[in-house]
Amino acid sequence: MPLISPPALLQAYLSQSPPHRPSNRAPTETRPIHLNVGSLTHCNGSSLVKIGESTIVCGIRAELLPVSEIPHYRASDNARQGRTRTATTIEEDDDEDSDNTYDPNPLNNLLVPNLELNTNSHPSFPANIAPSTTAQSLSQRLLSLLHSSRLVRPSDLSIRYSSEQSASTALDPDDEAYIEPERDVLKAYWTLYIDCVALSYGGEAGMFDAALMAVVAALRDVRLPRARWDEDRKTVLCDANFANARRLRLRGLPCPLGFGVFVPDPRLRVGAEGQGRVNGAVQGKSEGAATVLIDIDSFEDDVCEEKGNVVVDCSNSKNKILKIEKVGGHGRLDAKAMKDVIRRAEARWTEWNAVLETALRSAGACASSVYHLVHRAGKTQQHDKEQAQKYNHDGSNITITSTGAQ
Amino acid sequence: MTQVSPQIQLHNLSSSDGSASYISPCSLQRIIAGVNYPLEVSYRSKEVPDDTYIEVNLRPHNAVAGVKEHHVEEVVRRVLKSMIRGEETPRTMLQCTLQVMEVENDESLPGGVKGGGQGESYLEMLCGGLNAAILGCLDAGVQMRTVAGAVLVAVSKSRETNIWPSLKERKMAKSLHVFAYGRNAEMLLCESEGEFIMDEWERAAMLAKRAVLGTDDAGQDGDVEMAGEDDGRCLMSEIRDAVQARVVRDGMGGDQ
Numbered sequence: 001m002p003l004i005s006p007p008a009l010l011q012a013y014l015s016q017s018p019p020h021r022p023s024n025r026a027p028t029e030t031r032p033i034h035l036n037v038g039s040l041t042h043c044n045g046s047s048l049v050k051i052g053e054s055t056i057v058c059g060i061r062a063e064l065l066p067v068s069e070i071p072h073y074r075a076s077d078n079a080r081q082g083r084t085r086t087a088t089t090i091e092e093d094d095d096e097d098s099d100n101t102y103d104p105n106p107l108n109n110l111l112v113p114n115l116e117l118n119t120n121s122h123p124s125f126p127a128n129i130a131p132s133t134t135a136q137s138l139s140q141r142l143l144s145l146l147h148s149s150r151l152v153r154p155s156d157l158s159i160r161y162s163s164e165q166s167a168s169t170a171l172d173p174d175d176e177a178y179i180e181p182e183r184d185v186l187k188a189y190w191t192l193y194i195d196c197v198a199l200s201y202g203g204e205a206g207m208f209d210a211a212l213m214a215v216v217a218a219l220r221d222v223r224l225p226r227a228r229w230d231e232d233r234k235t236v237l238c239d240a241n242f243a244n245a246r247r248l249r250l251r252g253l254p255c256p257l258g259f260g261v262f263v264p265d266p267r268l269r270v271g272a273e274g275q276g277r278v279n280g281a282v283q284g285k286s287e288g289a290a291t292v293l294i295d296i297d298s299f300e301d302d303v304c305e306e307k308g309n310v311v312v313d314c315s316n317s318k319n320k321i322l323k324i325e326k327v328g329g330h331g332r333l334d335a336k337a338m339k340d341v342i343r344r345a346e347a348r349w350t351e352w353n354a355v356l357e358t359a360l361r362s363a364g365a366c367a368s369s370v371y372h373l374v375h376r377a378g379k380t381q382q383h384d385k386e387q388a389q390k391y392n393h394d395g396s397n398i399t400i401t402s403t404g405a406q
Numbered sequence: 407m408t409q410v411s412p413q414i415q416l417h418n419l420s421s422s423d424g425s426a427s428y429i430s431p432c433s434l435q436r437i438i439a440g441v442n443y444p445l446e447v448s449y450r451s452k453e454v455p456d457d458t459y460i461e462v463n464l465r466p467h468n469a470v471a472g473v474k475e476h477h478v479e480e481v482v483r484r485v486l487k488s489m490i491r492g493e494e495t496p497r498t499m500l501q502c503t504l505q506v507m508e509v510e511n512d513e514s515l516p517g518g519v520k521g522g523g524q525g526e527s528y529l530e531m532l533c534g535g536l537n538a539a540i541l542g543c544l545d546a547g548v549q550m551r552t553v554a555g556a557v558l559v560a561v562s563k564s565r566e567t568n569i570w571p572s573l574k575e576r577k578m579a580k581s582l583h584v585f586a587y588g589r590n591a592e593m594l595l596c597e598s599e600g601e602f603i604m605d606e607w608e609r610a611a612m613l614a615k616r617a618v619l620g621t622d623d624a625g626q627d628g629d630v631e632m633a634g635e636d637d638g639r640c641l642m643s644e645i646r647d648a649v650q651a652r653v654v655r656d657g658m659g660g661d662q
Contacts, residue, residue: 109525133480140477140528147525148582148599305488308596324598324607328484330551331592335608342604 006303011264014291023052023297030257030295030348033213033355037221038363044192045222047359049214052297054202056115058194058214060222064159064236065110065189110157113142113194115211122201122298134204141325142196142211145311149254149322152192152219156248159188159236161229187229188236194218203301205258208309212256217356221363222248252313253356254322255349259341260296260304261333290332294344305329310338312345315353319346410570411639412537414648416545424546426648427507428538430530430558432570436507437534439542444498452499458492459499464535467506474524478532482539485586485595489540491549502542504535510573529597530576533558533584536595537641544649552588555618555641556595559583559610561602567613581606585614589642618642 003009013022020026031052040046043059050056067073117135119127131139146152162184196211223245225238239245293300296307306329311322321342326333333341410431419425422440429436447453462479464471471479482502490500536556543550560571560579568575576582581600588594598607620640 109523111525133476136473136476137480140473140524143473143525144528144599148527149601319603320601321603321607322599322601324596326593326596327481328488329594330488331588331594333593335611338607339604 005265006299007262007265010262010300010303014262019291021293022299027291028294028344030344030351031297033352035213035217035355035359037217037356037359038366043218044224045218045220047214047217047221049210049217051206051210051213051295052202053200054206054210054298055121055199056196056207056210056214057199058196058211058218060218061193061195062190062222062224063193064227064238065191066236067186067188070189110154110189110191111143111146111152111194112191113139113146113196113215115139115142115196115198115207117198117201117207121198125201134207138204138208138211141208141309142194142215145212145254145323146194146215149252149311149313151216151250151252151254153249153251156224157190157192158186159190159227159229161185161187161231163231188227190224190227192219192222201298203258203296203298205260205296205301205307205309206298209256209258209295212254212311213352216250216254217359219248219250220356220360224248252315252320253349253353254311254313255345255352256309256311256323257294257341257345257348258296258307258309260293260300260307261290261329261337262293262300262304263290263306263329263332292333292337292341294341295348306332310341310345312342312349314346314349411644412641414541414644416541416648416652422503422546424542424544424548426538426541426545428534428541430534430537430570432572433530433576434508434510435530435534437538438505438507439535439538440503440505441500441539441542441546441548443500443543443546443548444495445501447497447499453497454492456493456496458490458495460486460490460492460502461499462486462502462504462539464504464531465506466531467509472524474528475531478528478535481532481595481597482536485536485554486539486543488594489550489552489554489588490543491551494549500543500548502539504538506531506534512573527576527582527599529582529584529599530558532556532597536584536586541645541648544645545652552590552592552594553642553645554586554588554594555645556584556586557614557617557641559585559614561600561606561610565606567606567610569613569617581610583607583610583614585611585618587615587618589619591615591619616640 009022013020014027018026023031025031034050036048038046039048040057040059042061044062046057046059048055048057115135115138117125117132119125125132194215196214198207198211201207202210223242224247225240226244226246227236227238229235230237293304296304301307306326308324308326310324313320313322324338326338412431413429415427417425418427419438419440422442424441424443425439427436427438444458447459452459460483462483464475464479464482466472466475482504486500486502492500533556540554544553557569558571558576559582560568560575561581561583562568562575562578563580565580568579571579571582579600581598581602583598584595585593586595593611596611598610618641620642
């Protein structure tokens, strides 16, 4: 929207009573979330999220990473992990790091999110250039959030081998070729390549919201094939049977919400000079006061200097905050206003949870009808049944489509 | 609380307009900032008709900048943009180069190598980089609306808030926060990650404000009270001392 003075337009809208925004929303009104899950065929999990003009497609592909290919891999970590694993049953242990060991994050390189801002997604993005600062920032923020929220459990991504399976083949201890049997050994990891492509760009704050929702929905949709270590072939074999594939057990459900603080240009304020100097606080309804806008679109994103995102998680009826980011502007948003934003994000969480569950249910209904096709495909291709090293999604002719909520 | 304060030195590069070195307390992270201002904008398309174009370059200690560093650059750039009176020098450029000189050894990584991988938190680098950039701008004589300082706060599992956490405390923390406060107690930046509740965030913010400004409430005229309490010295008074030392050194006819 080429405008001579965008702030003046936004101020004109907001100074009406009741105040509303150019998108005809109230200042604290959010936009509906459109979600479609599992629409990409060649991915282990995928999603499409559309919030206003921000549209993101996210596909997750899993690849195997044998520990032999990890530089500086330490078997001592492995032994320790094996011990804690047997000490606490892996099911339902929410705090795998509850032992206060000083632990490098085992997920460090297992989640690889990337976000691409296409030329087609916004007129201002030129073609054939290196990823813009915005795209890199968004990728980094997604990665940081995936790590700091500990959303994915490392145990879900590890492929272990316990020698009890092959106890009958154990050699005689007196034999010189005898190797001390390792009881429960980590052999490989799944690496998740999380690729987001923007179909339409709607401002940085809005894009982060859409991208994070897309990533979370795609992670919920991920189905990893059953993989096991084959000691004879010294490689990981995957089960082509779709019915044996398992989902990730995510910790919680993050929900993002973008916000911006609109401060009218002092040149537009007539006779209200100096009013905006009160320390840090967002003022009342007087002219020239800062207004907090929730879920900002690209137009508001350009006008607001002070903006950010919060991420909350209200699952298991525990309200947690996972991230607060706010940069720029002149610090007009104080703690009280931030509390208000968090409250709105918690309301957004309820909405997001409902949308996600509906979409996953309908995708699941579609997938189960497709399952028979996959199953048959697996049977006809006997030679493909156990595929080594690199897992390609079998049954590539089959399209899993679904229509999500709303 | 131990007496901790960052070590600041201004103008230690001879050929840039302004420079500063900043060593953050407890984490031994050393960052040098070089600021050149005003410069001609390198690409005409980047020129802003009524504002100063700001460019921030950040180099980690052991590599060239990656995605993480680019994100930190962007955040620092946006904070500087809100602090600097760019309209005084339209169509020019402010170039701020940050070099991480030293970071703490991370014994938990294989071979005790130094941290800084892409997956690790960037908040420590952001905090140090922002402080160094602001000091560099002060030294270069950039016209600014306000002076700000950033601090890193960790909230541990037992919900204790630690200011300037060490590497081990950072890794054990449940949430990490960076706050930047201007001298009128306005919050210019807040980045928090981990898992926390509003109450912890508010306590961390309060602690950060005290560490930057010395007192909870800034004076109405914007003057910072120099309260010599047992919390050690505040960041603002450290900055003031560093600027004072630089002015005295110049007055003595020092070697620049």
